Amino acid sequence: MARKRKGRDISGWLVVDKPAGMTSTAVVNKVRWAMAAKKAGHAGTLDPEATGVLAVALGEATKTVPYITDSLKAYTFTVRLGAATNTDDAEGEVIATSEARPTDDDIKAALAQFVGDIMQVPPKFSAVKIDGERAYKLARDDEDFEIAARPLWVEELVMIDREDTDHVTLEMTCGKGGYVRSIARDLGEALGCLGHVRELRRIWSGPFTASDGISIEQIDEMAKTPELDAYLRPLTEGLTELPEVKATAEGAVRLRNGNPGMVIASDVDYGEECWASLDGEPVAVGVFKAGELHPSRVFVLPE
Known part of the structure; x- marks a missing residue:
């Protein structure tokens, strides 16, 4: 038991x-x-x-x-220019350096290639799984391996400060699965000066x-x-990305038992994912079909 x-x-x-x-x-x-x-x-x-x-x-x-x-999530982060590290952040070992330093205009021009639908290779020191093993464990053991590039949506990437020639602070809004360290690494490579993250802060998430x-x-x-x-x-507050529908009393009973239940919906399309409430309390998340919600997740709240 x-x-x-x-x-x-x-x-x-x-x-x-x-x-x-x-x-x-x-x-x-x-x-x-x-x-x-x-x-x-x-x-x-x-x-x-x-x-x-x-x-x-x-x-x-x-x-x-x-x-x-x-x-979507938003981050502010400072990139240290002129050095690459094995972890793509300040915690790692410096593996290469460069005397080159881009101008502000060079940086702003380079940012454009990291906006929209891009392909990104996660850092080797990350939790990505390679043949069932975490990449960071393989990296710590000095294993030779490659990580496949994966898609990322970047809504916005802008320069917000340049405290000196060695540093630039950026703000990025992106979708699921983004690695800020990869952005810093790839930006440094694109600018021909190398780079890694010195500081990183997530300022909002959903x-x-x-x-x-x-x-x-x-x-x-x-x-x-x-x-x-x-x-x-x-x-x-975890459901703000989904439209809300109102369950009937009978529909709520059925939904709480994991069955399709009747809901009252407006501006919800057939097959759209949404969540149902009764008297302001969440009942279930599911797919709307012909006046009913077909539940995928049911909330069991204490009385």
């Missing part, structure tokens, strides 16, 4: 402003402990030295994680912003108190 997981049946989102030097998994574990929650997960890993938005889902909100993961984030220090101070619970955001 599976052991029953301890903790509270609490559902919602806690937006954390992750500090540098902490893994995303460590942040999730901290939140789960502080909220005494049964279940927690996050929507999109940040590198240990990166800061900014890490949206932690609790309880039934974990079922909405894919919709935040798939949404509906969540860094300015709304709570610090690790605050989480420690308010752990297991109603004051921390007050920072919990509704589960439905």
Whole structure:
């Protein structure tokens, strides 16, 4: 028999402003402990030295994680020009240097090639799997391997500061699966000067912003108190990318049992994914077909 997981049946989102030097998994574990929650997960890993938005889902909100993961995200990051590292960030070993330094105009012109639908090769020190093994483990063992390029949508990439000739700060809005370190590496190569990420901050992810984030220090101070619970955001904030339909009372019963249920919809097309509510509470996510929602995820909220 599976052991029953301890903790509270609490559902919602806690937006954390992750500090540098902490893994995303460590942040999730901290939140789960502080909220005494049964279940927690996050929507999109940040590198240990990166800061900014890490949206932690609790309880039934974990079922909405894919919709935040798939949404647009924005980053500000500073590129150190003139040096390449084996990790494509400041934590790695310098493997090549260059005396060349581009002008501001050179940088702005080069950014255009990284906007729109692009192909990107993830860093070798990343969690990408190669024949079942994490790339970073192979890289640490000095294994010789290649990572295939993968598609990425970049909505915007602009220069926002040039503190000196060795550094440039950029802001990027992109879709799922983007590696900022790869952008820095490839930009440095395109400019003929090499480059790596010195600092990285995620400023927003879907509906969540860094300015709304709570610090690790605050989480420690308010752990297991109603004051921390007050920072919990509704589960439905993870569904803002989907249209909402209204379930009938009978339809909600059927949906909660995993069956298609009647809903009232407007401006929703046949076959479109959406979520259903009853009296303001989320019931299910699914596909709309001929007046019914065919559920793919059902929310089981405490009474």
